Amino acid sequence: MTVIEKLSFPEMAHIDDIQPALFGAEDVEAAFRVNHREGYLSVDYNIMLPGIWGCMVRDTDPEQVRLNLLRRELRGLKFCADSGDLIARPFQKFFNLMERPETLPEALDFSKPHAVLLKLDGSMVHPANVRGELVMMTRKGHVNAADAQAFAFSHPTIPYARFCRTMLASGWTPVFEWCTRKTPIVIDYPVDQLILTAVRENRTGQYLTYPEMERLGHDWDIPVVPLFASDIGCIHSFIERTRHMTGIEGAVIRFDDGTSLKLKTDDYRARHGLVEDFGREDRVIETILAGTADDMLATLTPPEQAALREQTQAVFSGLQARADAIAWVIERGRELYGDDRKQMAGHIARAYAGASKELKSAAMNTMSNSDIVANLKRVLIEPQNGRLKDVERAKHLLQIDDWSDVRNRHLVASSSGIRKEI
Missing domain, CATH: 3.30.470.30 (DNA ligase/mRNA capping enzyme)
Incomplete structure (x- = not known):
């Protein structure tokens, strides 16, 4: 050449x-x-x-x-x-x-x-x-x-x-x-x-x-x-x-x-690939739901790590809160209808008449699969590629803050602290 x-x-x-x-x-x-x-x-x-x-x-x-x-x-x-x-x-x-x-x-x-x-x-x-x-x-x-x-x-x-x-x-x-x-x-x-x-x-x-x-x-x-x-x-x-x-x-x-x-x-x-994911709300939620947030944590600064830990806690708290609510509905239905699936389906449909289709689907799935958290994850994530189906619906179901707000709170707090030390 x-x-x-x-x-x-x-x-x-x-x-x-x-x-x-x-x-x-x-x-x-x-x-x-x-x-x-x-x-x-x-x-x-x-x-x-x-x-x-x-x-x-x-x-x-x-x-x-x-x-x-x-x-x-x-x-x-x-x-x-x-x-x-x-x-x-x-x-x-x-x-x-x-x-x-x-x-x-x-x-x-x-x-x-x-x-x-x-x-x-x-x-x-x-x-x-x-x-x-x-x-x-x-x-x-x-x-x-x-x-x-x-x-x-x-x-x-x-x-x-x-x-x-x-x-x-x-x-x-x-x-x-x-x-x-x-x-x-x-x-x-x-x-x-x-x-x-x-x-x-x-x-x-x-x-x-x-x-x-x-x-x-x-x-x-x-x-x-x-x-x-x-x-x-x-x-x-x-x-x-x-x-x-x-x-x-x-x-x-x-x-x-x-x-x-x-x-x-x-x-x-x-690390840049993981950091790019850190900047994207959908990737952060996917990573947390997949249980691989620790891989991302290793690439981040202390304030970024704190932000990711906070969001991880919020996601799992949201999952658990929804799971507890579904468990209560299922338990109440079984007290009323026993193992009658048709009656149970009607009971769940009435209980979640105004809820999102994801939440209703997770509750329905729980009739045959008792792992409610897994059911919630399934309705949020595409099984073929592990990607969120809809980030806004996921945030609504999990009741979590915007990722940009969580991240910026920690970064701004860290920057303010640094400026005071200089």
Whole structure:
């Protein structure tokens, strides 16, 4: 396989410069979106359809290569809503090592200058000037960056705001990772941190090299992402070593020309899958009903563990309360009708005339199967795949709070406690 030579980032200054990348095939038009916000436009991919990024080792037509590179820039670009001018240029889309033909080791020249950085497990944020106001933004926009902005612009010792204004005025976008328990992912950050991970020129897309960024951080007292390794050495040994590490997300290889790759540990990938489930109400209830919550607990922070334990207790309390009520109805029916199934069925139907079909079904099943809790689980879960049939009906039957409320109570309480200790 031919080693990929340096690929120049597309130059841009105005939203008109990206128009060719937004249109064409139907899948392309569905994949990307220009989001209209107050004072600015945010351009991002909407869905990751196959093929929208192209392939740099297979696409030989120069125009297709240009479109590939341009579409990879559509990952949080920000433009002024009034003038259309580019106001911020965060990371382009880049891929995992060995994920695609162009990121296989044999397609890369590791003799070129590069840095191996620790991959931080937070949220990417960057500043932008919107109608004269300095704001922090995520890929989508400013809505989810309020905590990071409050942290940065009111920091007592680190001049984040002045640094950001200086960089933007010079035509550069500083990019940070916001690491916090307020929006946890997998790796726990007990103390809020806003760490500089890149500085990128808006017009050309070129990055400061790591030594240049490190010096800049030193001059401004801005925390900079640490090196993961001083040298890759044998790439295959590096991959094997990194994949088997624990307690970190992984590494980012950034060449001085801006080409970047990421490599995640096996441990992180496994935990991330469970953590994604932790964020979904249906998955949490399924896990609790299946009795496998302990597997999820091992991947969580203490406040997350407390939230899951609370919800587990609520689910089982709800199950037991419903089971006790059904047992009483069944016992009363047997006192009246003995083993007459027809009379018993009528009795249960009358007792649960206004109840949900799940509750009525569980009560009916109890005539032939005395394990009431198991009957309740059966009416909630699809037997083929172990998934909830309907999360809202399950919550109503179990009489449990919204998972987001339970989780946020613990996370906010934990964050408040941490802030008091600092």
